[in-house]
Amino acid sequence: MFDELLRLLTLQDANTRTVLLGATALGIASAVVGSFAVLRRRALVGDAVSHAALPGLCLAYLVIGDRNFAAFLAGALVMGVGAAAFIALVKAWTRVKEDAAIALVIGGFFGLGIVLSRSIQNEPSGNRAGLDGFIFGKAASMVASDAALIGAIGAGVIACVALLFKEFRVLCFDRDFASSQGWPSLLLDLLLMTLVCVCTVAGLPAVGVVLMVSLLVIPPAAARFWTNRLGTMVCLAGAFGGAAGALGTGLSATLPAPASALTRGWPTGPLITLVAAAIFVISLLAAPKRGVAADLVRRWTLRRRVARQNLLRRVYEALEPRGDFAAVWTQESIPHSSRALRSALRAGLVERTETGFRLSATGRAAAARVVRAHRLWEIYLITQAQIAPDHVDRDADQIEHVLPPETLATLEAKLAEEGRLPAGVPRSPHRIGAPVEAGALRP
């Protein structure tokens, strides 16, 4: 099977080559347009459009009386645009909210489409229409001219977006600002929706009306994890969409067909969607900045740092009465979590001696810094925020680990202004004892 897939993806078979190229072009174009639709929060309109296309296909068949790809596209496009306009009008003129209007269109038009397609298939010549293939997609039924048409549509759509990249960017980010600058926002919105319609309709033969929206939405959503730049996101989305189209189509052609003769091979739509969803899951987990794994690592690092700093502060405060911060201490004299201690040992903040442990030079400096930040914050809370001294410790406890240097500088400036900024490490404004124990060592 893998040989076959490889043969397919390297385009050695003339027949599947067209199908594959068509699906790839479709994936790229849908993802590119979908990026803007998602950012403009119009993704579900695409879903309504694709569902509304089904009755359009049926009506086109009833009018032409034969299976004609271009006529199908025209019929689907007319109904799709009609559905989008219907949603806009319902939203503008009634109190029905947009999501309800979209649900209404999806249900109503799709129901109509199913009824129409069944009545067509009950006719003697109905089977030739192949309308069932449009529900979940059947890329294999594409012929070379269909694929060429899809390719041309995709190229046109991408060219449109490339030319109007700047206009779409400002429209999606800040529509009011765009209007104030004189951009025809309504027209641009309509154009964007038209492009969504065109892509959706072109994708019906391969992906089907039910799942077409996933090709608009999933690749951009996946791409967003990897980048903070719109241009990169659009290109990446295009690449993901193209890959999903190619792999999904390839899989549907090479997977061994299921036993039941009724299903007539694998529908392409679900396979393309599954590939896209897999790309999304990988992005969600593995993306370097916005991904879940990176987030976990960040949190874990912060937790370890907090634990280390709490240990330093506890040691510092315990040694403070003696004034000798280089003194040796043990687990018994200053209770602490051994995990935090291991981490501090590794970081070189604490040294092991024969009788116990000792703050290293860097450890002493770090401890002084942490305690200073903690106490400055406490002083600030007491003097500025009028918080009772016996409560400040708990409030200051977490803050000192995350205070950015700028805030600390502002804090110092504020205290200096009032003549309350002590040199070096200030004395604790409260008795050191029980309250510190409460939260201090929770890692």
Place this chain on the structure above:
Amino acid sequence: MSVAVEVHDVTVAYHRKPVLWDIDTSLPERRLIAIVGPNGAGKSTLLKAILGLVPLASGEITVLGRTISQARRLIGYVPQRESVDWDFPVDALDVVLMGRYGKLGWIRRPGRSDRAAAMKCLEQVGMSDFSHRQISQLSGGQQQRVFLARALAQDAQLYFMDEPFAGVDAATETAIVEVLRALQRDGRTVVAVHHDLQSVPEYFDHVVLLNMRLVAAGPVSSTFTSANLQKTYGGRLTLLEEAAEAIGRGGSARR
């Protein structure tokens, strides 16, 4: 003294419910102008009406002596900060560059000179170190300054700002005030929705007091009086509100 904005008998309604009644005032050029009033007074709506972002139920507005669509190149706009999605995939410089889009026209992309101009605007608001920061990683005050820099990049004669001081830190407030004064020195006009009554006399020299209808408008020294403020904030015109509700429900005549 020439006129920046002429508002003549303007009424604005959302879903048929009037939010501004018969506003009639003219805003002078080369002034820092504050629009002041309680929540729901229609301050932002007045700004949007002048900008042509909401349709007028009646009346007319001229900007710098022409219709708003003819004056587009001469105006700059700072929308409310909450009106956009700050997780949008652009950095600070990208946002400021949007200010240049109007002059670029269709299809043309911003070039090197546009980038240089945008950087200058970022510098003017003290944000040049953050030009490549993704906008969601900026603090509220920094985001507001980026918005201001975008307006500066529009190089306009007349600026409209919707609550530029809302929820900003002290440093940002100082930076914004400095920019406003520099704009005025250059002979430009700023119209800002403002919510902090205390700073009105300090920052602005002309004030429009608004509460669904125009209460008073004029130089701060003569108009920003406690009597006028009392009229703006104190006595709520419940009758006006009830009428607006009724029209909104379609109970009354008018359309």
